[in-house]
Every structure is written in C-alpha cells, then in structure tokens.
Amino acid sequence: MARAPWPGTVKTRLTPMLGAGGCARLQASLIRRTAALAETAAPGACYVAFDPPDAGAMLADLVPAGVALLAQRGADLGQRMAAAADDVFELRAGPLVVVGTDVPTLTAADLRAAFDALAAGLDLVLGPARDGGYYLVGLSRPLPGLFAIDPTLWGGDRVLAATVAAAADAGLDAALLDLRGDLDTPADAWALLADPLLPGDIAALLTAGPA
Numbered sequence: 001m002a003r004a005p006w007p008g009t010v011k012t013r014l015t016p017m018l019g020a021g022g023c024a025r026l027q028a029s030l031i032r033r034t035a036a037l038a039e040t041a042a043p044g045a046c047y048v049a050f051d052p053p054d055a056g057a058m059l060a061d062l063v064p065a066g067v068a069l070l071a072q073r074g075a076d077l078g079q080r081m082a083a084a085a086d087d088v089f090e091l092r093a094g095p096l097v098v099v100g101t102d103v104p105t106l107t108a109a110d111l112r113a114a115f116d117a118l119a120a121g122l123d124l125v126l127g128p129a130r131d132g133g134y135y136l137v138g139l140s141r142p143l144p145g146l147f148a149i150d151p152t153l154w155g156g157d158r159v160l161a162a163t164v165a166a167a168a169d170a171g172l173d174a175a176l177l178d179l180r181g182d183l184d185t186p187a188d189a190w191a192l193l194a195d196p197l198l199p200g201d202i203a204a205l206l207t208a209g210p211a
Contacts, residue, residue: 001072001084001100002031002048004055005062017186019210026205028062030101030183033199035063038099041111045092049084077154078147081137089142095119096139099127102182103135105197110177114138117175124167124174130181131188132157145170 003010005027007020014023031048039046044066050059051072059069068091073083081098088096095118097111106127114125118140127136133155137146149162167174181191189206192198 001081001098002034002050002059003027003101004050004052004058005031006055006058011184013185014183014189017189017210018206018208022205022208022211025211026183026202027101029201029205030104031059031062033104033202034099034101034106035067037106037108037111038097039064039067041108041115042097047084047088047091049080049087051080076151078149078151082144082147085139085147086142086144094139094141097125097136098139099136100182102184103127103129103180104183104192104199104202105180105195106135107197110136110180113177121173122175123172125177126160126163126174127177128160128179130179130191131184132161133159133182134163135180135182136177137163143170143172146172 005024007024010027011023018026035048047068047070048059048063049070049072053071056069070084070087072080074080085096085098097114114136117125118138123140125138126134129135146166149166153159153162181188183189183192193203193206
C-alpha cells in the first residue's frame, strides 16, 4: 500500500523537520525499499496498491520491474486494504501479506515469518506497530470482515486491538509478529534513528534538514 510521493501530500507531520520536498524524497525512498523487499520475499507475486489513481506512472518508476500496480479503491484505509486484498486474491491464490511503506525497519525476516505462519495453517498474522496500529497483515484467504472495524478508528491507537477483537469474534487463528515503530512524526523519526535496523539511506534523509 503506497501513496505517491508528491510534495505537500505525504509525511506532512514531518514537514517542520524535513520540508515538503524532503518528505516527498523520504516517501519515494520508503516505496523503493518496501517494494524491493516485498519482491525479494515473493518474486513475481508482488503488487503495489497506489493512491491517488493518476499516480501509476510515478509509481512505476519507483518499483522493481515485474511488480504489478493496482489503483486503490475505497473511502477509508480499511476499505482500501480490503479492496486491494480482493483484487490480488482474484488474480492469484493466497496467502497474501499486506504492508505499508511507513516502517523502514521492516525486514525480510518479518515477511518470511508471516508467510511461514500462514503456510503452517494460521488464518491471520499481524505485525503490531508502536502507535497501536499494525504495519503488516497476512491473510490465508479473503477476510473482508477483518477490515470492517469502526472507520473512525483508522489512524488511531486502537486499530490493532479492534482488529484482534474482530479476529477473535470470527474464530480466526492469529499470531503477532515483532513490534515495530512506524514513521509519521518527528518523535518517530528520532526514535528510529536510534534503532540499529534503520537503513542508512533513510537515516541520511531524516537528518538532512528541511528541503
């Protein structure tokens, strides 16, 4: 799941730290890194669901050759993830692992752990984020009800808890991966700069100053 790196529209809470141009460059680097990581984990079976719908050409220049592009659909994040999952499941059988671009410390091991858990028979895998959301959701099959939580919760600190509750209500077998920090605010940035998993190119962008 990726938003096109147009200045002034992405990572806006980091604007005081990086400037609009710096935020756009950061977003572009996060897209490149996440798409390359996903393509490595699932060669030939990687999709980028992008927004806004007229940004396909821009995204095509950022992702590895062979990565398919899908326009996002839906009003809120839950609807967009559900639609993207439906689109991919129509194209190929599962399992499916969905990630965003906000977690620069995401690793290939995280993706392998999600796929391994699904292959072992679990219905659902979630990667919990420090802000109370999740950075990864792995699905053994289409589970549209999982994303139908209260739409006012998206972007808040109760998303993970609400999703875990929805999974329990549906009788799904689920597992949690390692906790990761996402990158939305200056406080997030400073915390990530102390994380040894932060890639050097992302660290350089975070310390470059406004642009």
